[in-house]
Amino acid sequence: MIKRIVPLLFVGLVWGQSKMDIDNLIDRDGFFYAPNKEKPFTGSVVGLYDNGRKKLSGRYKNGIKNGQ
Numbered sequence: 001m002i003k004r005i006v007p008l009l010f011v012g013l014v015w016g017q018s019k020m021d022i023d024n025l026i027d028r029d030g031f032f033y034a035p036n037k038e039k040p041f042t043g044s045v046v047g048l049y050d051n052g053r054k055k056l057s058g059r060y061k062n063g064i065k066n067g068q
Contacts, residue, residue, distance in 0.1 A: 018044075019043075019044040019045060019046040019057070020034060020041065020043055020044065020045050020046070021045070021046060021047070021048070022045040022046065022047040022056070022058075023047065025041055025045065025060075030063075030064075031062075031063030031064065032060055032063045032064075033063060040060075040062045040063025040064070041060050041063055042060060042061050042062055042063075043059065043060060044057065044058070044059050045057065045058055045059070045060060
């Protein structure tokens with residue numbers, strides 16, 4: 001039974017960590033929020049050029065850029 005649960009948990013964790021397009025984040029008083037959310041955004045972001053190539057990537061924690 002546990003052999004079936006562990007892979008499902010792994011897939012759920014990987015699937016749940018999709019990247020947010022940085023252009024979709026909303027700046028409210030210096031904190032960034034995902035659309036239609038009340039809590040500041042925590043997670044990975046990506047910015048793309050018009051041709052679809054990656055311009056930037058990073059992480060936000062509690063609405064503030066985390067790291068470089």
